[in-house]
Amino acid sequence: MDEYDVIIVGSGPAGLTAGIYAGRQGLKTLILEKGVAGGAGLMVPNMENYPGFEVVSGKQLIEYTKKQTLKYAEIKEFEEVTDIEILDKAKIKVSTQKNEYNSKSVILCTGTTHRKLGVPGEDELLGKGVFFCAVCDGPLFVGKRILVIGGGNTAVQGALFLDHIGSYVAVVHRRDELRAEKYLKEKLDEREIPIIWDTVLDEIKGEMLVNKVVLHHLKKDIKKEYDIDGIYIAIGESPVNEIAESIGVEIDKRGYINADKSQETNIPFVYAAGDITDGVNQWVVACSEGAIAALSAYDDLIKLE
Ligand code: NAP
Numbered sequence: 001m002d003e004y005d006v007i008i009v010g011s012g013p014a015g016l017t018a019g020i021y022a023g024r025q026g027l028k029t030l031i032l033e034k035g036v037a038g039g040a041g042l043m044v045p046n047m048e049n050y051p052g053f054e055v056v057s058g059k060q061l062i063e064y065t066k067k068q069t070l071k072y073a074e075i076k077e078f079e080e081v082t083d084i085e086i087l088d089k090a091k092i093k094v095s096t097q098k099n100e101y102n103s104k105s106v107i108l109c110t111g112t113t114h115r116k117l118g119v120p121g122e123d124e125l126l127g128k129g130v131f132f133c134a135v136c137d138g139p140l141f142v143g144k145r146i147l148v149i150g151g152g153n154t155a156v157q158g159a160l161f162l163d164h165i166g167s168y169v170a171v172v173h174r175r176d177e178l179r180a181e182k183y184l185k186e187k188l189d190e191r192e193i194p195i196i197w198d199t200v201l202d203e204i205k206g207e208m209l210v211n212k213v214v215l216h217h218l219k220k221d222i223k224k225e226y227d228i229d230g231i232y233i234a235i236g237e238s239p240v241n242e243i244a245e246s247i248g249v250e251i252d253k254r255g256y257i258n259a260d261k262s263q264e265t266n267i268p269f270v271y272a273a274g275d276i277t278d279g280v281n282q283w284v285v286a287c288s289e290g291a292i293a294a295l296s297a298y299d300d301l302i303k304l305e
Contacts, residue, residue, distance in 0.1 A: 004030045006297050007094050007103040008073070009081050009243065012039035013283050014274025015109035016062070016069045017290030022107075023072020025298040030103070031073055032096060034080035038062035040111055040237075040275070041283070043133040045161035048183070050283055059135065061283070084247050090269050090304055104304075105269040105297040108244050108257065109290060112237035112275045117149065121204030122233070129210025129230045134158035137232075142166045144229035147213060149201050155234035156180040156188055162232065163191050170194045172201060172215065204231055239276050252278055263293035271296055 005027035008015045015031055016038075022029040033039065044058025053061070069075065076096075083095040090104040114132040116122060122130055131137035134157075138146075144167055148159040151173035157180075163169045171188070176197045178185050188195070198219045205212040210231060216223045239255040250258040250266040256278035263271045273289035275281050 002030075002099070002101050004028050004101060004103040005301060006030070006105050006107060006294065007032060007092070007101060008107045008109055009084075009094075010039060010109035010111055010274070010276075011037040011066075011075060011077075012041045012109060012111050012274055012286065013061075013065065014111070014276075014286040014290035014293075015039070015107070016065045017287040018107045018109060018273055018294040019069040019073035019075070019290075020065075020071075021291045021294035022297060023069075025294065027294075027298060027301065029073035030101065031069070031075045032079050032081050032094070033075065033077045036077050037066045037075055040113075043135050044283070045135050045157050047283060057135070058283075081243055084243055086247055086267060086270075090301065092269065104301055105271070107263075107290070107293045107297060108249070108265075108270065108272040108276060109274045109286075109293075110240040110243060110276045112239050112281075114233065115236045115238050117201060117233060117235060119201055119203055121206070121210075125204050125206055125210050125231075128208060129206060129228075130204060131230065131232055132234070134161050134232050134234075137230075138162045138165055138167065141230045144168065145227070146170075146230040146232055147172050147196075147201070147226075147228055148232045148234060150234035150236070151175065151178040151180060152234065152236060153180045153184060154236075155232075156184040158232050158234050159193055160184070160187055160191065163193055167230070170196055172196045172199050174198065174200050174218065201231070237275065237281070241276065244272070244276070254278065259289075259293075261292075262296040263289055264296055269297070269300060 006022045008031040011033035079096045085093040203214040257272040259272040271293035273293040274286035
């Protein structure tokens with residue numbers, strides 16, 4: 001069985017940064033990723049708040065970071081962690097659907113997954129007009145009518161991206177005020193992207209592809225059907241915590257991992273970093289937590305020698 005000092009679960013900004021830091025400390029490091037490296041980071045359209053870049057897309061930043069990480073750590077893509085077993089002090093077995101590994105420590109960077117609306121048509125028409133990643137699926141809707149559901153940063157960034165590539169976009173928000181940051185709200189106004197306030201999506205209709213939606217204006221209590229080609233759902237995230245829970249890592253009420261300032265969890269030699277821990281979901285914060293987790297693992301592992 002292959003032996004590592006650190007196994008990192010997940011390769012978003014937190015996981016990749018943890019890989020750089022752990023590898024540079026001389027730790028034998030493996031990053032396991034269930035999909036392609038980058039995770040949800042790949043879905044982020046243009047960012048204007050990542051230091052060092054006036055504008056950079058998630059995809060670009062992941063490309064640079066992955067290249068840098070590979071100098072210090074091994075990355076295995078399409079290898080989902082199915083089980084973790086704490087065997088002894090600094091002796092952890094990590095199983096995937098393909099392999100088993102031994103590691104002295106584990107850093108959980110499993111992030112979050114998109115929340116669903118739970119309305120009729122959402123599951124049935126997924127990939128047929130319903131989508132959760134503006135950057136990935138948006139280009140299929142150039143010249144078409146799209147509703148963006150949600151009022152947070154992700155929804156507004158997605159709306160701006162879709163508008164930029166040439167879709168006809170309107171944002172549907174359940175309240176009369178956006179949650180998104182001020183600079184994003186201003187951009188929405190600048191681009192004259194309409195916002196349908198106090199409204200929720202009740203149903204998505206279509207046979208092979210989405211062609212209609214039912215919107216419900218909450219204050220007027222009016223339901224109306226509209227012709228539409230695509231629905232981008234951006235109503236927030238839920239933590240991916242199953243593996244953490246299975247080994248007894250402490251989780252808060254909302255499902256996020258409780259990690260301390262050193263990114264340590266309640267289980268020795270198990271650390272957590274990035275969006276899976278509660279706090280500010282920002283790229284730069286995920287990187288910072290990944291770095292701290294790797295350095296904490298190093299500090300704990302050298303004490304064993
Ligand atoms: P979010 O901030 O939680 O916003 C979710 C939005 O969806 C809210 O406007 C919410 O409405 C709405 N919503 C939730 N459930 C709904 C439902 N069932 N039906 C209709 N609307 C619903 O999620 P997010 O935008 O994905 O952002 C997640 C985190 O990542 C945040 O901390 C955000 O700041 C961060 N982020 C940062 C950036 C950046 O560039 N700085 C970019 C993307 C994300 P209410 O407002 O009424 O609750």
